[in-house]
Structures are given as structure tokens and as C-alpha cells.
Amino acid sequence: xxxxxxxxxxxxxxxxxxxYEDDRPLASDTLKHPTEETVKPLADQTEFRLEAVRTFLRxxxxxxxxxxxxxxxxxxxxxxxxxxxxxxxxxIDDLRxxxxxxxxxxxxxxxxxxxxxxxxCKAVITDPVVVDELVEEVRMTGLKEIRRxxxxxxxxxxxxxxxxxxxxxxxxxxxxxxxxxMGGGITVGAHAHGxxxxxxxxxxxxxxxxxxRTGTLPNGSLARxxxxxxxxxxxxxxxxxxxxxxxxxxxxxxxxELENMALDGDEKAIAIYQAxxxxxxxxxxxxxAILKGEVEQIxxxxxxxxxxxxxxxxxxxxxxxxxxxxxxxxxxxxxxxxGGYRVLSGEEEMKVYE
Numbered sequence: 001x002x003x004x005x006x007x008x009x010x011x012x013x014x015x016x017x018x019x020y021e022d023d024r025p026l027a028s029d030t031l032k033h034p035t036e037e038t039v040k041p042l043a044d045q046t047e048f049r050l051e052a053v054r055t056f057l058r059x060x061x062x063x064x065x066x067x068x069x070x071x072x073x074x075x076x077x078x079x080x081x082x083x084x085x086x087x088x089x090x091x092i093d094d095l096r097x098x099x100x101x102x103x104x105x106x107x108x109x110x111x112x113x114x115x116x117x118x119x120x121c122k123a124v125i126t127d128p129v130v131v132d133e134l135v136e137e138v139r140m141t142g143l144k145e146i147r148r149x150x151x152x153x154x155x156x157x158x159x160x161x162x163x164x165x166x167x168x169x170x171x172x173x174x175x176x177x178x179x180x181x182m183g184g185g186i187t188v189g190a191h192a193h194g195x196x197x198x199x200x201x202x203x204x205x206x207x208x209x210x211x212x213r214t215g216t217l218p219n220g221s222l223a224r225x226x227x228x229x230x231x232x233x234x235x236x237x238x239x240x241x242x243x244x245x246x247x248x249x250x251x252x253x254x255x256x257e258l259e260n261m262a263l264d265g266d267e268k269a270i271a272i273y274q275a276x277x278x279x280x281x282x283x284x285x286x287x288x289a290i291l292k293g294e295v296e297q298i299x300x301x302x303x304x305x306x307x308x309x310x311x312x313x314x315x316x317x318x319x320x321x322x323x324x325x326x327x328x329x330x331x332x333x334x335x336x337x338x339g340g341y342r343v344l345s346g347e348e349e350m351k352v353y354e
Contacts (some may be wrong), residue, residue, distance in 0.1 A: 003020065010107045065119055075103055179301065298325070
């Protein structure tokens with residue numbers, strides 16, 4: 001038996017949509033939306049985005065009733081373990097009210113739920129950014145009011161870890177790997193037998209710097225910087241997540257531009273890339289420690305993983321830990337389709353968000 005899977009991954013101005021038969025892609029598109037529609041409150045965007053998805057299906061000559069499951073990108077929810085979750089009423093309420101944060105990805109599950117209501121299929125999300133499988137000893141900080149949180153590229157990290165496991169004839173739940181997602185944000189996860197037991201909070205800019213994020217900063221210097229610039233909370237977050245990293249150091253967030261400058265001998269660009277490589281390597285070393293050195297593979301993924309220059313800079317620092325594998329780019333749509341297929345095929349039990 002084969003299944004038809006509709007995959008939805010919503011951004012602030014577009015909707016990525018795809019049709020899969022089992023885990024094989026049949027058609028995909030990125031649907032652009034008029035600005036006058038995307039500036040509306042998120043809850044008011046459901047109907048026009050749903051109609052755009054139906055238009056896509058008509059163009060592919062696929063009737064909505066043929067869809068067995070809608071697999072949607074997960075939004076900002078309460079911390080949950082990894083896996084594929086039924087889109088419950090509790091999830092819909094949390095997303096509609098932006099209870100755990102406001103982001104365009106919150107719309108994905110809302111549209112999937114509306115599609116299910118109308119056409120009677122299943123609707124799920126897989127491995128949202130709020131996946132939290134941290135061991136307790138990494139949560140505690142030296143300030144009792146603050147505990148570390150898990151917000152990272154869970155969908156892509158787990159997808160490439162599964163892909164690597166499959167390539168060596170093993171199950172994801174049977175291996176220890178470190179996955180380094182390098183993109184606009186950089187997150188490095190310690191995957192121990194199917195659970196990400198330690199990872200930096202990429203949303204807040206913790207860990208290595210990136211094209212737009214500062215990375216972890218010296219506490220005292222950050223406190224002085226905030227005081228000198230009379231910064232409120234929003235200004236601090238803006239600095240840490242949108243105007244740090246390459247933007248602050250080089251005036252650009254274009255990693256390829258900066259890399260080309262480095263390859264042409266620009267000393268400033270070379271210094272930035274060398275510092276980035278060291279920061280990523282140190283983060284990998286930290287994850288090796290939490291895994292007690294039992295690391296079978298280091299996996300590079302994300303947009304920056306296309307850069308052999310960067311990976312070649314990192315490799316001498318981490319070669320003693322484990323060999324490495326690269327899966328450049330992001331496979332979010334494929335990962336979502338596979339999550340839906342695992343549920344339909346009985347390989348994975350669908351979880352419930354409560």
C-alpha cells in the first residue's frame with residue numbers, strides 16, 4: 001500500500017508545500033503571498049494560505065481527498081521530546097494564542113488541522129524546534145532563576161542523524177553522534193541513542209557566533225555593553241540574534257561573500273572564519289564530553305556545510321574525537337514527509353501533545 005503525504009512548512013511571506021508518495025517526492029513549490037496578506041495577524045492568515053495549498057494541489061491534479069496525512073512543521077510549543085505528534089486541540093490552542101512565542105511556523109499546524117477537518121485525513125508535526133531531551137545536569141546554571149533551554153534545529157538534526165544511521169545499516173536509537181547544524185544560527189547537538197541530551201540554544205544566540213548571532217559572550221563585558229548603551233530587553237535580543245556575528249564584525253550576513261573575501265586573502269575575513277571554526281570546534285568538544293568520548297561520527301549540516309573551506313578549518317581541532325560526515329543544506333520537507341510516513345507505515349507510534 002502506498003500513501004500520499006502533503007507537507008507544509010510556512011514562513012513569514014511564503015508557504016513551502018510538497019506532495020510525497022510514501023517518502024518519495026512527487027511535486028513541490030514555494031508559494032509566495034501578497035504583502036497585504038502576510039502582514040495580517042497570524043490567526044487571520046489561515047484561510048488564504050489554505051486556499052493557496054488547494055490551488056497547488058489542483059495544479060498537480062491531486063484531489064484533497066487523496067491525501068492520507070498532512071505533515072506540518074512544528075511551531076513554538078511547550079518543550080516536548082522528539083517524535084511525530086498528532087495535532088491535538090491543545091496544540092491548536094497553544095499555537096493560536098502564541099502561548100510560547102509568535103512565529104510564522106505556528107501557522108503550519110493550524111492549516112494542517114483545517115485541512116484535516118475538511119478532508120478527513122490525519123495531521124501531524126515532527127520534531128519542532130522546542131524538542132527538549134536534555135539531561136538534568138546540563139540545565140542548571142549558576143543563577144537559580146535561570147535554567148538552560150533546548151531550542152535548536154531539531155527537525156534537520158534528527159533527520160541527518162537518521163540518514164547517517166541508515167547509511168551504515170544501523171538505527172538512530174543505537175548510535176552516538178554529534179550533529180552540527182550551521183546556518184543563520186548554529187546549533188551543536190549530542191545525540192545519544194536517539195535523544196539530544198545537550199545542545200546550545202540557537203534561537204537566543206548561545207554557542208558559536210553565526211552570520212547574524214553573537215554567540216555566547218563574556219558575562220561582564222555584555223553587562224557593561226548593555227549599561228553603556230542603555231539597552232532594554234528587546235534591544236539586547238536584537239543585538240544577540242540579528243545584528244551580531246558576521247553582521248557586527250564584517251557588515252554583512254552573506255557567508256559566501258565573506259568566504260570569498262577570505263579566499264582572496266582578506267585578513268579580516270580570514271580571522272573571522274578562523275575564529276568561527278574554533279568556536280564551532282569548542283562546542284563540538286563540549287558535546288564529546290557529555291557523551292564521555294563515545295562518539296561514532298560528527299555530522300555537519302545546514303547551509304554553511306557547503307563550505308569546504310570552513311569544515312577544513314574545523315577538522316584539525318576535532319579529528320581526534322571522531323570521523324566526520326557532511327550533509328549540506330536542510331532537508332526539512334523530506335524530514336517532515338518521513339515523519340508522516342513512519343506513522344502511516346507503523347514504524348513509529350504517533351505521540352499526543354497534552
